[in-house]
Amino acid sequence: MNQTTFLSAFLSHCEETPDKVWLTQPMNNKGVLKTWTFKEALDEAKQMAGFLESKNFEKGTKIAICSKNCAWWVLADISIMLAGHVSVPVYPTLTRDTTAYILEHSESKLLFVGKLDQKPWEEMKIGIPDDLEKVCLPLGIDSSVGARWNDLIEKAESIKETVDRAPEELATIIYTSGSTGKPKGVMLSFKAMTAAVSTICDVYNISARDRWLSYLPLSHAMERFLMNCCMHSGMVIYYPWSLDTFVVDLQRCRPTVFVSVPRLWMKFQQAVTSKLPNVWLQFLLRIPIIGGLVQKKILSGLGLDACRFAISGSAPISPELLMFYSRLGLNMMEGYGMTENYALSHCGRIGRTRVGYVGETYPGVEHRLTEEGEVEVKTPGLMMGYFKNEEATKATITEDGWLKTGDRGSIDKMGRLKITGRTKEIFKTSKGKYVAPSPIENKLNVSDHIELSCVTGTGFPQPFAILQLSEASKKAASESLKAQAEITKQLEAFRKGSINKVVDPHEALDRLVIVKDEWLPENGLLTPTQKMMRTKIENKYKSHYEQWSSSKKTVVWHGW
Template identity: 50%
Template sequence: FSHTLGISTGLCTTSILSRRPLLRRSHFFIVLSIDQTADPLSMGITDLCHQTEPFTLFPTMKLTVQHPDKVIPDYILDQCAKHPSKIFLTQPYPDGSVKNWTFAQFLSESKRMASYIESLDLPIPSQIAIMSKNCAWWLMADLAIMMTGHVGVPIYPTLTKETTRYTLEHSEAKLLFVGKLDKHPWEEMKKGIPEGMKCVSFPMCPEGLEYETWDKCLEGREEMKEVKKRRGEEMATIIYTSGSTGVPKGVMLSFKNMTDPTFGLIKQVPVTEKDRYLSYLPISHVPFLSLTPLYLSSEQQGMERWIGECVPFVTGMHVYFADSLSTFVQDLNRCKPTLFLSVPRLWTKFQQGVFKKMEPEKLEKLLKIPVVSWLVKRKLLKALGLQDVRYAGSGSAPLPSDLLSWYRNLGLELLEGYGMTENFNYSHMTRVGRGRVGYVGEPNDGVTQRIAEDGELQIQTPGLMMGYYKNEEATKETITEDGWLRTGDKGELDDMGRLKITGRTKEIFKTSKGKYVAPAPIENQYISNKRVELACVSGRGQPAAHVIVLLNDDAIKMVKEGGQQDAIEKEMEALLKKVNEGLDEHEKVQFIAIVNEEWLPENGFVTPTNKIKRAKIEEEHAEYLDGWYGSKKKVIWHKWDDIKTIADTTQSA
């Protein structure tokens, strides 16, 4: 051959993408050997395959679980036996110190806690709850629950006392682990714990807890003698959806629901024992349990639990934890992650941080200079702590196209995906080199999709839940008789099977003109703006839609302390115009109402995952609508009566 190019499938995706110019010049392209975790068509070369003739592709292996009788806890036991002295977990403390656990230490501590649980003589299986921010003890407690034959019930540390009590009582939890709760006042939260419930406190728990401590439970205790074998069809966990409407529902997931999707994910995103991951998103969610970047379509997701538990348990990758928001940059640089998952708001803040130090126009010019470009990109990624990232994901909302392009230009391919707690978030994901702006990717391996007559996306997936705990009626409403999951999302498919979410079936509203409006896609355009924290598009029965906006902290400071209300108003007017230009006539938003309020889980405006509760927001502002529409203003300031006083005082000072 005049040109021969060999590429190892062991190369990371970034390395393969860097060889794209060579691939384009290749006359003959052959994939000879692919291992269990590699998929050449998701490694950034799909478009090139159509450009090189002839193209020969030997059959790649389909997803197969190596040992069908093994489940997630079996794999972590294997890792502990294989790498006893390798560091598995790294936990920072508030005083700046750090503690590491090797696999052997992790297993020993987990087994000693399992021995403690056995001493309680709980009926097998019983539900055992964990309420804590991400930490090493979370994983050890969960493994102890698995090894003793019980069922884990993760609880958000940000839930209201009412929701906490409901979850504990409805799940019939017999034991509760309480850990890091950050800024949430314990005196208020403890009112949600039923009287007489047995509780154990993690290290770094809130002060004033009078429960038996983790260390006290382990003191002088030997490891459990025999680990209970768990079967694939057994219930592994109950994850309660936070519920943007109604009461939370307990999603029952089996060990098979967790194991099969984990292997499907690792096939698409090859992960090894050499990878590093920073755990900071809520571990009470499926996403930490796995590793798929999510487009959060339902009221609660589990992105962080999937990534930070199942994938490390199977692969043995190193998990680092973040101590707090104030130490995030330090924690990120300590980890130097090779896998990084975040949400659009943080990706935007990363970009804004760069722009504060260098004007966008100047940066753009530097990135066009061949030699300088590489150095600038490397320096920027290092400053962000992302210089070693092989795979980066984003979830909770679609990324704006310009933000995606900006990171791509830096050499960071952001993957998006789609999923919900009810399918263990195993549904759709973008493939490297096959992404399309506005789309959340193609079906994962083993996933089948269809669009119902009413436009609803329905799927079949290995992660499909067993059902809702003690709620057969809701289960029947969610899963069709022929086994398809009703996602509640409206979707469209392109000719490659890539999915675009166009809205929620229950959120779409009709204006007084008889036209339907899907609010979610419009809201996503508003929250991608650097001044906006949250947005709620509404207008049921009104002549046109409107959007209620919550400014972020920086914008609020500009208004209240900097006297820049006029500047913010002009930016919002420009944003309104820009968004409307891309909408159909019946979708256009008439005005922006900027509210001076707090939207918190505690007051019912948002879920613990910071998803808006539309009904609550609409109800609270219904009495103001006539005045808002009648004012004919493009931007309305609601409850900002003290702005001028504060601004004038600041300027005088």
């Protein structure tokens, strides 16, 4: 079969290796599994595509998918492609208003509803129009929400022909989780998506021999892009059942390719050092033979002992965290990309990484810096534009076809890119000095006590940081005032010695504020990939800024 898109590549795998297992789905938390071969996956998707054809929708109709990651997410997506339509992923913990906006703005005519958590679903379903047709996926939260997937594919007549889509056709609209205003719908063509996945599969030799665990939200471009890599390369997909079974599911998969976000890499590290303090770990790793055994045991415990390479993306990661995994023998690199270029931008190369840099451009990609230091990228993965938002499209793509990233950066002699902050994040103190928060936050997040930090302070003499404690420190602080006092002492020493001594004087932190409430995607303070919604966090606490300042305390406990 002539392969022009990632869809035709997938159809070739179905033709050439029909009996190879492609999908593995836990059906409960007891380890019961369901698998699909390539042929079985295609047959089921063709049945659902037949149902979609029976609706007589106009070609290119928008069809939404709202579910946590599961095999039926990818089957629904393939069925939409085969039927000639456009998929619209909906993140599974949105507010009712955002849910309503996306479904209305995208002009979606049908919604697949799948595996969801009860509390977010109770909120989201209020925003779903009553007259929007719904199909309930297996493992779905609410089997009464609409027609059931299994019932429909039993009755539907399978599509007779599986044909490729034209490269120029619109494939999907992914709504970005912007920190302000309404989310924008990024339109991606089959051509752009295929350019991204084929390039990255070539660079890292991703093939049908590889395995991948799909757990980051499929409504986000990074995970969706990885799913399309699996369609293109034939890489085998595993799914986790829940957070409680994640380690077991990861060990079952033993992925050869693993991608995560800084917050989850940090949690993995904390899980390791909670059992073996970092000082002892580093000592053992330096001992010949014993060091290798320790590496193998830790990576096996994490389920990453077969991992050829790992990537951290979506947000900055501290150099210290990268070095931690490097000492464990994990080939770990940073990656950089946007929904607007479908991740076809930058990534490290094994043997050519530089700590603190997100890597080189992929083949066919160019980068440049504006006079203001903003990174601009020209890439085959470029979006078609924002859906029904020409003004925003023109503001984001230059007349000569370069994507404005909104990130500030620098480029070294080998062409490796370092992100130094967001152009819109830089703020000015009352002394007239500009502060870029991200580099300071990376230094803060090295502390074993800190899981997330938000450096702010517009209009104040010096910046300060709002903190989320790590899980272990939060538990200790909740149970004991003595533990709070000890954490205060250690964080104050950390502020003075490890932060204020290494930053410029105007960046020195006046205080650290430890807030008790959690920052989560569910309450809108984190994005689906665990990035901070900076503006929302600042708005949540700004009424307390003066009180914190006037307290004269250098470590403030807020809400405890």
